[in-house]
Amino acid sequence: MEKEIFEKFLRERGQKFTKERSAIFEKAFSYDGHFNPETLYLKIKETGMKVSRASVYRTLNILSECGLIEKVMNTEQGAVYEHTFGQKHHDHMLCVSCGGIIEFYSGDLEKLQEELCGSLNFQGVSHTLEIRGYCKKCQKNKGNREGEKTP
Amino acid sequence: MEKEIFEKFLRERGQKFTKERSAIFEKAFSYDGHFNPETLYLKIKETGMKVSRASVYRTLNILSECGLIEKVMNTEQGAVYEHTFGQKHHDHMLCVSCGGIIEFYSGDLEKLQEELCGSLNFQGVSHTLEIRGYCKKCQKNKGNREGEKTP
């Protein structure tokens, strides 16, 4: 189980498995998809549990080092994480109008990247592909872009 | 010439072509590759010209809207831009050991992405692919990773 990986990781580094870390871990793994530090923090507060943003950030960093979660994107409104356990690798399309994220996977794409790495003598470890554009819904009303002032 | 595109863009929007905007434009286009707002700001200051960070940020936003430059990455130390004029589109391999960036281009990759967008009803505008791993040189001495404390 994933939690044991976390506990083992902490033990090996002489770090403690506190209830805050436990709660942050649980919440991070309760998400199927993306989450960001702030929403995770708020979700935990909602449950009545007492945590600080500091602990959230600190713990997310540990979970990243541990490989259990991954920062998949840096956006203007902060980092976006997802947990890696049992997650199929996938890439993202980001709608610049509504901010929606579409996940997709393509075996061909993966294969092609491996070939590219091979031909450039680069040992690829991971990658992120982000395609920006307009989702189906937003293609219709491209006039009103989010964020633009409409006085 | 690219500068005329900028001037025209401003004129059409009833905005002014100031010497600050001119300097920021020049500097942005003096880079072959990537730059970030802060280094660009410092470079201009170096020349003795008086500009503010505010103007740099404001002008980079205009140049983006205008399509002359593009934000290619959000990193923890801020945005990374590059100008788009005469730039062949390319993607990046980032060596996690030495921080080196290898640029590459693959027509097959582009085509594949278009197909993926088409099949998902997404109207792609731009994309960033970042492959992280080890460059040829660093594959040899993978033991000493940069950033790891060696007490």
Place this chain on the structure above:
DNA sequence: ATAGTTGCAAAATATTTGCATTTAT
């Protein structure tokens, strides 16, 4: 002349850190 721009300093946002107190081991 005037609408838009500048620089500054302050604000906003995301994240990190120092420190006294608390807690897991």
Place this chain on the structure above:
DNA sequence: ATAAATGCAAATATTTTGCAACTAT
């Protein structure tokens, strides 16, 4: 008992913004 973690508030860092002074048109 003790080394590490917590929460808080203050510090950083990047980017944005309000405003009075300036400038391109």
